[in-house]
Amino acid sequence: MSHIVELLAVGTELLLGNTVNSDAQMLSRELSALGLNVYYHSVVGDNPERLHRSVELARSRADVLITTGGLGPTCDDLTKKVVAQAYGLELEYHPECAAAIRDFFARSGRAMTENNLQQAWLPQGCTILENRWGTAPGCAFQSGAHYVVMLPGPPRECIPMFREEAAPWLARLREGVICSRTLRVFGRGESQVESLLRGRMNALTNPTLAPYAKEGEMELRVTAKADSQAAAQALIAPVEQEVRALLGELIYGTGEDTLERVVLEGMKARGLTLGTAESCTGGLIAKRLTDLPGASAVFRGGVVSYTNQVKAQVLGVPRQLLEEQGAVCADVARAMAQGARRVLGCDAAVSATGVAGPDSDERGNPVGLVYVALAAPEGCWVRKLSLAGASDRRDRVRIMAANHALDMVRRWLAGLEIEKI
C-alpha cells in the first residue's frame, strides 16, 4: 500500500500573509524524492480547536502527517500539545533536550529565558529530531499505521532538520523513488505545445508528462515512479525522446537551464564573447546574463541606450536614421547590435528596441512592437516581434523581448535557422 502524506503548517502569520509557506514547497520536493505521495497541504492558525480538527482530518485522509511550526517557546508548544493529545499521548520532559537548549544559548552567547525549556517536553516514546539550527527540537512517532513528524517552522531550521533527521526516520516508508526530467521550451505558446502533446499527456500514467507555464516560456516535466533511480530513468528516456521528436529545436534545455545560461555556456564552450545594446529592455538582458556566476568569461558589457542621443553617441547609430525612421525599426536594431559589437569589442552582440508600454510611442508604434537583432561575424539578423499579449504588461513585453534576443544567440550557436523579417 502506498503512503499518503499531508503537510500541516501551524501559524497565524501564514494566514495573515506575513510569510509564505515555503516549508510546504521544500518538503514536498524532498518527499517526492523519497517516493512519498503528498496529497494535501493545509495551513491553520495558532488556534487549539481548529488545529485539533485539522489533525483529525489529516488522520482520516492521510497516513503520514508532517507538521511545521508551533514548536517555539512563544507559542506554548501548541502543535506538540494538540498533536500528542489527538494520538492519545502524554508529553514528557527530556532533560537531554533541555541541556541542548541551554547549550544552544550558551554557544550563541544569549541569555536563555525559562520559557525556552517548554521545548524540552515531547510526546512519550517519540524519536527526538535534534535541532542543530535552532532551539526547538522536533519529534517523530508511529501510532498504529500512522506516522507523525513535527518540525519547527523557520525554513532554515525546518529544511536541514528534515534532510538530516526526519528523512532517515521516514526511509522506513519508502516504496521506490520518483524521478523527473524537465525539458525547457521556448518559441511557442503553452496551449500550442499542449495541443501537440495532449494525446500523449492523457495516455501516459507512469511516467506522466505535464506542462508548466513559466513567464514567457514553458516547462515540460516527465515524472516516473519506480523501485530504483535506474528503473525510473528507463521509464523516462523513451518519453523524452518522443517529446524531443515532436518539439525538436523548441527545446532549448533541461533541468535548471535558462536561456541566459544556455547562451553563456554555448559561447564559453566556443571561446566567444557577447555584448548587449538595449533600449526597451533597459538592461534586463545584461542583468540576466550577469545573474550567473562566471558570466565575465563571456559577457563583456552592454550599453543601455534609452535615448536617441546615447544610441547615436555611444553606439554610433546614424542620427539621420533615428530622425527619419525613429528608434523602433529594424535598421536601428541592426545598427545598435553592430555598434555594440564594435564599441564593446565582442564577437557577437544582441540588441532590443521597441515599445514596452504602457503607451504607444510618439510615432504611434503599438505597445509590444519590438525589434531584436544579433550581430555576429558572419552577418546580422533582425526579428520583428509583436509581444503585447493580453494585458499591455510592460514587464512581460520586456521579459519576452529579452527571451527572444537570447534565443537568437542560442539558435545562432546551435546553427539553427533564425527567422528574419
Added chain:
Amino acid sequence: MSHIVELLAVGTELLLGNTVNSDAQMLSRELSALGLNVYYHSVVGDNPERLHRSVELARSRADVLITTGGLGPTCDDLTKKVVAQAYGLELEYHPECAAAIRDFFARSGRAMTENNLQQAWLPQGCTILENRWGTAPGCAFQSGAHYVVMLPGPPRECIPMFREEAAPWLARLREGVICSRTLRVFGRGESQVESLLRGRMNALTNPTLAPYAKEGEMELRVTAKADSQAAAQALIAPVEQEVRALLGELIYGTGEDTLERVVLEGMKARGLTLGTAESCTGGLIAKRLTDLPGASAVFRGGVVSYTNQVKAQVLGVPRQLLEEQGAVCADVARAMAQGARRVLGCDAAVSATGVAGPDSDERGNPVGLVYVALAAPEGCWVRKLSLAGASDRRDRVRIMAANHALDMVRRWLAGLEIEKI
C-alpha cells in the same frame, strides 16, 4: 456574524513542490485588508475526487471559498467543473468570454488552439471576473450563505484579478474597514529598526504596527480597523508621526514607493537626467529604473562595463588606475560615475563596482565588497559597502549594491548628508 474564508489552491505542481503557493500569501494579505478572516489554506492536486472532498470540507468550515488554479486550457477546467457540481450548478458557455479569449490571441499575434475555448464555460448565473492578464476568466457566485470566488493560478493573473475584479465583489461582505499605511525604510537592518520600535509594536492593538523584511530593505505597516476610512486614518496618523519621529530620513517612501521610483520622481520634479555605470550589478540598476513607465523622462542610459576594457574604452576609466588598483576600488567607482555622466550627457550618474560572488576576486577582495559612487554637478561621492551578510548570496549582494546606489541619489535629491568613506 463575521465571515470565515478558506483559500483552496488546485494544482499537482504545488504538491510536488515545483511551485510555492504565493497566491495564498498575497490573497491572505489582501483579504485581511478587507477585514475578512482567513482561517484555512488548503492545497489539493489535479484530482477530481480529492478536489470535490476539499470543496465540501471548505463548505463545512468556511462561508467564503476562494480557489486558485485549475482554470487553464491544459487542465480541462477541473476547478470550475468540480466546484460548480459541488454547489449544484451547471457550466454554461459564455460567448463574450470566448470572444475575449480570441481577442487575447489576436492581440498577441498567436494562433489560438480550440482547447482555449474550454475557458469560456462558467457556472450558471455567476459573476464573470474578467482576466485582462491572461486567458482564463475567473468567476464568483453566491449560494445561500456561501460565497465562492475562482481565480487562475499564475500570480501575475491571480493577484491583479483579485484586486480589480474579486475584491469589489467581496466588498459586500465587509464589516467596517481596515486601512493600512506602509512606510518604506532603507539604511538600517531589520533587527535594529525593530529594537527601536519593539516597545510600541507590542503596546499597540488598533492600529497595529508591524515590520516586514523585504530584500535589502524593510516595510513598516500601520493597520487600523474602524467603521469608516476617515476613522481608520485618524487612528493611523499619530502612529505614523511617532514612527517618523523615531526613524526620520531612514523612511524613504510610503505605499508602493520603491527607491527607483522615488529617485525617478525626484529627478523628474527637478528636470534632471540620470545615467548609470555598472560593473558588479551588471545592468540591475538600469533595469530597475526602466521597470517604471515614463523612466525615459529622466533616465538617459547606462553602461554595463563588465570588463576593464569596457571601463576604459567606453567610460574612460584610466587604464593605469585599473592596472594598479584593480576594478574594485573607490577611485574606479568615482571614475565610472564621472565617465557615465560625461559619456551619457546626464546631470547625475551612479556607479557600482565590487565582488558579487560567489568567489572573491583575483586580488583577494572578499565577496560583498562593493563601491558605489554618485557623480553630480557639485561633486562626487563614493561609499564603501560590505554586503556579504550571512549568506554570500550573489543576488543579494547585487540587490543591496543597487539599493545603496539608488539611495545615494535619493539622499542627494533630498539634500541629506551622504556618508563618505
